[in-house]
Amino acid sequence: MESQNHQQLQVFIQSPTLQIPKFAVTLNPNQTWGDLKNSLTSLNSSSFLSYNGKIVDESSTIGCSTITPFSTLNLHIRVNGGGGDGGATGAESRDCYLNMYAEKKPDKVDPNEKRLSKWSTCALSFEPLKPPCVIDYLGNVFNKEALVKALLAKSLPKPFSLYIKGLKDLIPVHLSQEHGSSKFECPISGFEFNGKYKFYALKKCGHVFSGKALKEVKSSACFVCHKEFEEDDKIVINGSDDEVEILRGKMIKLKENEREKKGVSGKIKKAKYKQENNAGDNCDVQLSGKKHGIDDVNTKAEANAKVTNSVVDVAAAPKRFKAVDVAPPNANKQVYASLFTSSKKKSDFKETYSCRSLPLGRN
Template sequence: MAARPPQQRLQVFLHAPDLGIPTRALTLDPALSLRRLKLSLLPQTLTLDSFYFSSGGKALADSSTLSAAGIAPFSTLALRPRLSGGGGDGGATGAESRDCYLNMYATKKPDKVDPNETRLTKWTTCALSFEPLAPPCVMDRLGNMFNKERLVEALLGKKVPKAFAHIRGLKDMIPIHLSEIPGKEKAETRFQCPITGLEFNGKYGFFALRGCGHVLSAKALKEVRSSVCLVCHREFSESEKFVINGSAEEVKVLRERMEEERGKLREKKEKKEKKVDSCLSGTKHLAEERNGHLENGRAQATAKRFKAVDMAPANATKEVYASIFTSSRKSDFKETYSCRSLPLGRN
């Protein structure tokens, strides 16, 4: 078997300005891979994947050999760095469809929001207009705070958002009194707890008392266990404490309490309406016997309608007394349309 003749050596030019290597001529084996060639040129401090070979503006794969890549004699090999973030590596040829760029921006990516900024905004601005909280302020029964003027305007204009549909009128507003921090009118946090001095910025829990409207920190109510307001000394019950900007569980408890109170008011109103209807019916139901007891759950006496003739004087007959309230005695005379305008006796 005849020996295989050795392959002819290939002479190329190397161009690597980013590495500080001047253009020089190299005589290489055509079976040499571009990866091995790159390994011999790059220092150990640099990674192989951060550079690539190109010839005639076409990027070459590191796994291919010089002959497989179609490198002709006296060709120029350019060693260039890959751009971070994509591009410049030969992956984009300009022939891609325009749809790939449209699909990239079809769905809007959510903006990164600072949670601290969101928390501070919730505690320092009106939940409806997002304006800075400024007295007079009110709170709904779920712990949301509003500037009263803006909330009243929304109610009058019927522009209350669906999230605040539980606010139906002034009765659903709880006036609150926020204690301002002296000398901090232009700061991010204007208000504080009047007892502990904790800032009203969402880092601490706060409660509002429905009776007097004072806003106190949870720490103050916990340390000074009392059933009276620590500011005005007005008594309050546990049901009059409303947590401000509470968690989902706390808001759920407040909503259940609100629905329960509305149910009681609805029942009370229905009972009152039934009582008024019975009074206006003109009858008096005798539901008890003379001894004041009921038999079989039913009244023994029947309803009796008042008549004026029942109160007639002793010397007057019912006909005489009834004539005061009725017209003259009826006769056999029949009145017609044509005789109404004539005097009596002439028709």
């Protein structure tokens, strides 16, 4: 190496990018590789030298480098991308890129990026979280606008549509934003809403706090609105698989209790309705209106009188004529009845090809 420091070094330079053929250059050992590059091209910031596929350190001196004499170096020019190649449309979310990268190199996915994407974007649209926000009973966070649009269009994905039927299955939440920033934080502890810390939403008021704030400040009332809450009112946000299963069990139990309450209230309403209207075997039903054949009924007596008269009229009506009742003693009743069109069932008639109003056997 000492001999290189006292001798001049000769190397070959070529540039496939600039289509420059290989040529020899004699170098001063005290120069740097950056000085050599600057002497070859005026594009200092967008050019670099490489040796054996590796970029040469421009700050190192030529005499102290491991490049041997008569070696070949390549001069490259960096070309700035102008877009328009179809690689990105601007509509992709961070989550899409993470999934694509995970398929190609599953061992290279940054877990911090995946966690941050889950806590900073809507669970439905994957757009950045923007108030007003809501959560479901399993701790997923949504932009309210995106969720309402999906409910109206009936395009909610199956995992969510199984238990989200409307806004009654969601809880509006109040996320505290950092001062002068779009990021969210705990209003008590100041912890960032980024997945590094556990966060809870209070079901009764919707305020969101870090788990540490709820643990250290012993209180049964909300720190912001001072509304009382119980332990079951806390919903963990973006919890683990075990925590989500616990929340799922609570949600199922809550829905079952609501169904039971609705069933009991329905029975009470029916019983009250029957009691008020004297529903039973001995009650008198008062009919009114043209639908029941009574034009003007003002009292129950008039209604009962009309019903009684109709029963008498039916009893006094003559018996309907049947041909088989007057058949001769030796005649076959079925054959005798066939002589009269009134004895044939309507289902036995068949329509003719030319006219439906002239069934066979009637002319």
